[in-house]
Amino acid sequence: MKTNYDVIVIGGGPAGMAAAIEADKKGAQVALVERNEELGGILNQCIHPGFGLKYFKEELTGPEYAQRLINELEKTKVEVFLSSMVLEINHLENGNHLVSFINEEGRLSLETKAIVLAMGCRERTRGEIKIPGARVAGVYTAGLAQRYINMDNLKPGTRFVILGSGDIGLIMARRLSLEGMKVEGVYELMPYANGLFRNIKNCLEDFGIPLHLSTTVTRVIGKDRVEAVEVTKVDENLQPIDGTQEIIPCDTLLLSIGLIPENEISSKAGVALNPATNGAIVDDNFETSVKGIFSCGNVLHVHDLADNVTQEAEKTGRNAASYALGETKEAEAKLQVSANFPIGYTVPSTTQKNQNASIYFRVRKPIEEAEMVITSGDKEIFRGKPRSYKPSIMECQMVPAKLLENATDEITLSLEMKESA
Amino acid sequence: MKQYDLIIIGGGISGCAIARELSAYQLRVAVLEKNLDVATGTTKANGGIVHGGDDPQPGTLKAKLNVRGVELYPEYAKQLGFKYRETGSMVVGFNEEDLKYLEKLLDNGIKNGVKDIELVKDPKRIREIEPQCSKDAKYAVYCPHCGIVDPFEVAIAMCENAVENGVDFYLGEPVTKIEKKDNLFEITTPKDTYQCTYVIDAAGLHADDVARLAGIDEYNIIARHGDLLMLDKECGVKNLMPLYPIPSPESKGTVALSTLAGNVIVSATAVYREKDDTDSYADGIAQLIAGATKLVNGLNTRKVIRTFAGERAVCENNNNDFWIKPSATCENWFHVAGIQSPGVASAPALAEYVLNMLKENGVPFEKKENWNPIHKEPIDFSELSSEAQDKLIHEEPSYGKIVCRCETVTEGEIVAAIHRNPQATTVEAVKRRTRAGMGRCQSGFCQSKVVHILSRELGIPVEEVRLESKDSWLLAGEVKEGVTK
Numbered sequence: 001m002k003t004n005y006d007v008i009v010i011g012g013g014p015a016g017m018a019a020a021i022e023a024d025k026k027g028a029q030v031a032l033v034e035r036n037e038e039l040g041g042i043l044n045q046c047i048h049p050g051f052g053l054k055y056f057k058e059e060l061t062g063p064e065y066a067q068r069l070i071n072e073l074e075k076t077k078v079e080v081f082l083s084s085m086v087l088e089i090n091h092l093e094n095g096n097h098l099v100s101f102i103n104e105e106g107r108l109s110l111e112t113k114a115i116v117l118a119m120g121c122r123e124r125t126r127g128e129i130k131i132p133g134a135r136v137a138g139v140y141t142a143g144l145a146q147r148y149i150n151m152d153n154l155k156p157g158t159r160f161v162i163l164g165s166g167d168i169g170l171i172m173a174r175r176l177s178l179e180g181m182k183v184e185g186v187y188e189l190m191p192y193a194n195g196l197f198r199n200i201k202n203c204l205e206d207f208g209i210p211l212h213l214s215t216t217v218t219r220v221i222g223k224d225r226v227e228a229v230e231v232t233k234v235d236e237n238l239q240p241i242d243g244t245q246e247i248i249p250c251d252t253l254l255l256s257i258g259l260i261p262e263n264e265i266s267s268k269a270g271v272a273l274n275p276a277t278n279g280a281i282v283d284d285n286f287e288t289s290v291k292g293i294f295s296c297g298n299v300l301h302v303h304d305l306a307d308n309v310t311q312e313a314e315k316t317g318r319n320a321a322s323y324a325l326g327e328t329k330e331a332e333a334k335l336q337v338s339a340n341f342p343i344g345y346t347v348p349s350t351t352q353k354n355q356n357a358s359i360y361f362r363v364r365k366p367i368e369e370a371e372m373v374i375t376s377g378d379k380e381i382f383r384g385k386p387r388s389y390k391p392s393i394m395e396c397q398m399v400p401a402k403l404l405e406n407a408t409d410e411i412t413l414s415l416e417m418k419e420s421a
Numbered sequence: 422m423k424q425y426d427l428i429i430i431g432g433g434i435s436g437c438a439i440a441r442e443l444s445a446y447q448l449r450v451a452v453l454e455k456n457l458d459v460a461t462g463t464t465k466a467n468g469g470i471v472h473g474g475d476d477p478q479p480g481t482l483k484a485k486l487n488v489r490g491v492e493l494y495p496e497y498a499k500q501l502g503f504k505y506r507e508t509g510s511m512v513v514g515f516n517e518e519d520l521k522y523l524e525k526l527l528d529n530g531i532k533n534g535v536k537d538i539e540l541v542k543d544p545k546r547i548r549e550i551e552p553q554c555s556k557d558a559k560y561a562v563y564c565p566h567c568g569i570v571d572p573f574e575v576a577i578a579m580c581e582n583a584v585e586n587g588v589d590f591y592l593g594e595p596v597t598k599i600e601k602k603d604n605l606f607e608i609t610t611p612k613d614t615y616q617c618t619y620v621i622d623a624a625g626l627h628a629d630d631v632a633r634l635a636g637i638d639e640y641n642i643i644a645r646h647g648d649l650l651m652l653d654k655e656c657g658v659k660n661l662m663p664l665y666p667i668p669s670p671e672s673k674g675t676v677a678l679s680t681l682a683g684n685v686i687v688s689a690t691a692v693y694r695e696k697d698d699t700d701s702y703a704d705g706i707a708q709l710i711a712g713a714t715k716l717v718n719g720l721n722t723r724k725v726i727r728t729f730a731g732e733r734a735v736c737e738n739n740n741n742d743f744w745i746k747p748s749a750t751c752e753n754w755f756h757v758a759g760i761q762s763p764g765v766a767s768a769p770a771l772a773e774y775v776l777n778m779l780k781e782n783g784v785p786f787e788k789k790e791n792w793n794p795i796h797k798e799p800i801d802f803s804e805l806s807s808e809a810q811d812k813l814i815h816e817e818p819s820y821g822k823i824v825c826r827c828e829t830v831t832e833g834e835i836v837a838a839i840h841r842n843p844q845a846t847t848v849e850a851v852k853r854r855t856r857a858g859m860g861r862c863q864s865g866f867c868q869s870k871v872v873h874i875l876s877r878e879l880g881i882p883v884e885e886v887r888l889e890s891k892d893s894w895l896l897a898g899e900v901k902e903g904v905t906k
Contacts, residue, residue: 035823085823100807104818107811125863127651127727132701135729137888137895141865148869148896154883155897179900218703224892251897264827267655 002079005031006324007317008099008112009078010086010265013041015297016118017069018310019317023116024076026321031079031110033086033101039073040066041120042143043306045150048171050198054307065306084108089115089269089293097269097292113324114292116316117266117280121298123168124258126220131163133220133230142168142256149175157252161229162186163217165193165200167304167392169256174203183209184248187231189216189238192366194392196304217253218245226251259302269293276345277301283334284351286316287323294320301347301360304394312360335376336410342367342389343413353407357399361413363389370415372397376407386418422614425449425589427784428606430596430631431623432459434572434768435760437579439621441501442772444586445792448784451617452580452588453610455595456890458850459843460576462625463764465853466649466699466731468676468688469572470663471766473510473564475530475538481742482774484533487763489770491535491566497769501578502798503570504681510567510663511541511551513716514560522667526562539563551662555718567663571681572765573853579768581841582796586789590843591615593891596624599635601751606635619753619784621775626696626734628758637751640744641737642758644696647689648705648730650713653861654683656724661685664716675712677720682828682856685720687713689731701728726861733761743767745774747782755779799837799854803829824874825867827860835871839878846879848872849889872896 007023009016012034020032038044043051046062053059056068073080084103091097092111100109123141131139138157140148145156146168160176162169165188173183186204191214193200204211212231218240219230233244261279263271272289274281280288280295287294296316297309322328333353337346344364351357372384374397381403389395397413404411427443429436432454443450456462471494477484498505514523523540530538541547541561547554550563584590594610599620601607608615624631629642663678669691677687690705710722736744736759744759757775760767780786802810802820813833814821820833838845838854845851848858848871857871858864864871872895876883884896 035826083822085826085829087829102810102814102821102823104814104821106814106821107807122862123865125726125861125865127725127863130701130703130706130725130728132703132706132728134700137893144865144868149900152869152873152883153900155900156895158897219700224890225894 003110005029005110005112007114007116007320008033008110009116009118009317010099011041011118011120011297011299012036012039012080013118013120013297014043014066014069014306014309015120015299015313016041016116017073018313019116019118019296019320020078021069021072021076022314022317023321024078026318026325028321028324029077031081031112033081033084033099035083035085037083039070039080039082045143045147047150048175051306054305055310062306069310086265089265091270091290095292114294114320116320117271117288117293117295117299118297118313119262119265119299121259121261121302123255124260126255129257131217131220134222136220136222136224136226138222138226138252139220140252140254142172142254145254146172146175149179155179155181158182159250160184160252160254161217161231161248161250162254162256164188164256164258165195165211166256166258167195167199169254170195170199170203172254172256173209174207177207177209184250185210185212187212187215187217189234190214196392216240220253221247226253229253259298261299261302263299266295266299271295274345274349277347279347281349282347283331284348284355284357285319285328286312286348287319292323301345304392308394334409335404335407337413338410339413343415346413351404353404354401356401357404359397359399359413361395361397363391363395363415366390367415367417369418371418373414373416374399374411375414376411379406381406381411389415422616423451425451425615425617427619427621428453428608428615428617429621429623430608431625431628432576432580432590432592433462433623433625434460434464434576434579434765435757435771436623437576437583438768438772439623439757439775440583440588441579442776444583444588445789445794447787447789450588451615452590453594453596453608453615454590454592457593457847457887458845458853459580459590459592460573460853461889463731463733464576465573466729467572467647467762467765468649468663468678468686469570469680469765470510470676470678471505471568471570472763473530473538473567474533474535474766475512475526475562475564476668477533477763478740479529479532481740482745483743483763483767486743486767486770486774488534489773490763490767491568493769493773494568494570498570500794501575501582501796503574503578505568505570506681507566507568508662508678509550509563509565510665511547511554511561511563512665512667513547513554513558514667515557516559519667520560523560523562530562530564535564537565551664553658553661553718554664555716569663569678569681570765575765575768577854578796580843582794584842585796586792592843596631596634599631601635604753619755619779621755621757623757625760626732628734628756632748632754632756635751635754637748637754639749640739640756640758642734643737644694644698644732645735645761646692646694646698646730646732648701648709648728649689650687650706650709650725651727651729652685652687652722653724653726656685657719657721658685658717659683661717666712666716675709675716677713677717682859684726694732696732699730699732701730705730726863734759735761743771745771745778747778799841800834802831802834824870825855825857825860827862828856830855830857832874835874836878839875844879846875847887847889848875848895851875
């Protein structure tokens with residue numbers, strides 16, 4: 001059995017498959033390790049349409065989108081290990097890495113020059129937002145409920161309240177309605193919806209499901225199974241307003257309250273994480289703080305579209321292959337990238353002077369109108385057109401190499417708010 | 422009707438400890454537990470500390486059993502194959518008033534016979550003992566022999582060893598009626614009737630209610646509720662020894678410690694509430710976060726993965742002490758009640774004490790010749806060496822299938838847990854035995870898999886799989902009938 005590779009990709013969702021395909025195209029010897037029995041990752045349970053508009057220029061369901069990548073992958077020489085769970089990554093003296101995983105054959109270790117981390121993300125839970133009340137059955141993350149319905153053909157409840165207006169929650173509201181389960185309403189802590197506009201329209205409005213903003217679940221009520229939830233309006237500091245409590249009878253509470261990159265293996269391997277994204281700190285090649293380890297997709301930062309994941313992963317796969325094949329040039333002059341509130345983070349954290357830069361970011365609150373201003377030291381090097389920014393949309397700011405010529409050793413992204421009239 | 426010499430009502434840590442102790446003797450013993458698993462009441466929701474023994478008032482029964490429990494735990498852990506770690510603990514003071522309290526506590530501890538207890542007055546030494554203790558700590562009472570366990574793991578190990586030695590456990594059988602006929606008790610549950618000579622009432626929060634079913638009305642149990650928090654393994658703190666604030670008369674206050682698995686647990690508030698109220702309360706959670714922040718340096722309290730709550734059974738007008746004694750009005754009925762903190766720490770000593778009490782009250786005891794005190798600990802895949810993991814998978818490929826990715830729990834471990842005796846029949850019972858679902862995703866990824874494995878192994882439809890209690894249903898049936906493979 002072959003035990004030496006140029007690139008090992010961990011994760012077989014849209015990010016992992018795209019990275020593996022591109023690394024293979026560059027001539028690298030690639031293995032892909034996936035923990036589930038099949039490729040596709042979370043796309044397999046996303047049976048709704050809306051995928052691929054950007055990347056394949058047509059509308060696909062999640063499994064269709066995954067199948068396109070699986071078909072591409074099958075044309076390559078990439079070796080795929082399914083039902084295989086990576087337990088650890090160790091670093092060897094020769095600069096290579098050892099990826100250890102288990103499957104039903106035993107415990108295996110493969111040596112590789114480069115690794116692409118593409119493990120995706122997980123959902124935030126009840127515990128993380130500390131919803132008080134009873135410890136009963138019937139509190140599910142939206143993704144688990146989606147799995148029960150779409151993969152297992154099982155109903156996780158009959159009468160639902162959804163907390164959080166993230167995309168998964170909105171899509172589940174529609175899915176539950178279509179399958180004859182009752183959705184009492186979607187409740188959102190923030191004064192604005194968190195999901196994509198098209199999902200608010202298609203998943204709630206079209207089904208007459210009310211969206212209650214600035215309202216949260218303050219108590220789970222029930223003895224063995226959820227019997228009701230208490231919802232309460234919150235003030236501008238997101239604190240519950242006493243006296244506004246309302247009891248909503250239901251048997252299930254679905255939580256769609258955010259996603260968190262799953263970086264257990266990364267941090268064990270010594271990869272430095274960015275507290276703002278919970279993903280790795282990467283440079284413009286998507287290389288992490290550990291030489292030869294790259295990261296892309298939702299394990300790096302949470303994307304809103306699989307299409308963006310795929311494109312980011314393609315670049316990362318090519319970069320990992322270049323590194324493994326010894327084609328990477330040392331960066332000439334690194335630029336530190338930072339951002340000011342309300343920009344929450346940037347990916348990458350560094351870029352290079354002699355190249356065009358694509359800087360991904362998200363805002364922490366909706367901005368009606370602002371200009372993107374990029375400065376270096378006390379010099380302004382770029383100013384964008386006034387426009388709006390939304391937390392639900394991952395933005396990409398292109399910065400041509402020409403503009404970076406005047407930069408010192410850092411650039412800072414800021415949004416200059418227009419005073420609303 | 423099933424016949425026994427002795428029946429224990431209640432399968433919490435006390436009931437399980439007593440069952441295991443009595444399993445050494447030629448006595449037909451059964452345990453009746455109302456829930457679908459043992460260790461589902463107070464036992465599953467507490468800090469898991471084998472407290473040093475400095476806190477209880479000298480002269481009380483719980484002072485005696487606590488200190489004796491600390492002595493017994495290491496050997497118990499070896500025999501029964503549960504994890505136990507001696508960590509030491511500190512009660513931390515910040516000012517001169519606290520020092521007065523700590524001096525009294527030291528005196529208390531010495532009177533209770535706590536070994537090697539020490540009053541530390543040098544802040545530098547406090548940080549040597551526990552580098553993660555608050556930088557503001559000036560004084561501390563240090564108990565080097567305090568330890569930690571997973572209390573449900575202890576109870577399950579005791580239960581399983583009792584079963585291996587002939588004790589019968591009946592789960593999901595709440596006692597509904599008790600009659601005494603011709604010196605024999607007849608105990609009714611929804612499934613059966615049980616006849617026995619002796620009853621040990623270890624029914625926790627409901628011990629008084631159970632006694633009243635038999636017409637015994639000698640004490641009252643009230644419920645002291647406590648909120649608890651579980652933090653992620655990555656929360657800025659590692660291997661934190663139990664740190665206590667200056668205690669109040671009601672509670673030892675907010676205690677923070679690392680669990681055996683490496684999470685941090687913050688335990689517990691103390692508010693009298695209705696029995697069986699295991700809700701979490703927002704003010705309790707806030708109090709715990711404030712308390713832990715004061716005690717521990719560098720703890721990231723945003724990393725909470727679960728809030729939960731438990732209730733301690735407090736015997737009214739009993740000076741906060743345990744209520745372990747023969748009934749004054751009903752011969753051959755024994756109370757094991759009011760087992761509040763330190764119930765976990767005392768459990769092995771409590772069993773020993775109950776055995777002696779039974780002997781003194783004429784229960785005949787004869788040693789079993791073939792009693793086996795050794796319980797084999799279940800396989801914990803994540804703790805094995807790489808070679809041992811590989812070997813195990815070759816022997817049984819299901820150990821190569823990860824079900825719970827957060828805690829690295831394999832299908833092999835889950836199947837083994839389900840088929841232990843007694844069987845794990847619920848999602849939470851599997852979790853208590855394997856840690857599947859205890860990690861940071863809180864079963865978001867593995868619950869569906871665990872439900873399907875339970876369904877397959879127990880031969881029941883997935884809709885009948887329960888989270889914990891009999892009515893804690895998870896699934897309401899098929900989405901589209903007739904399409905499931």
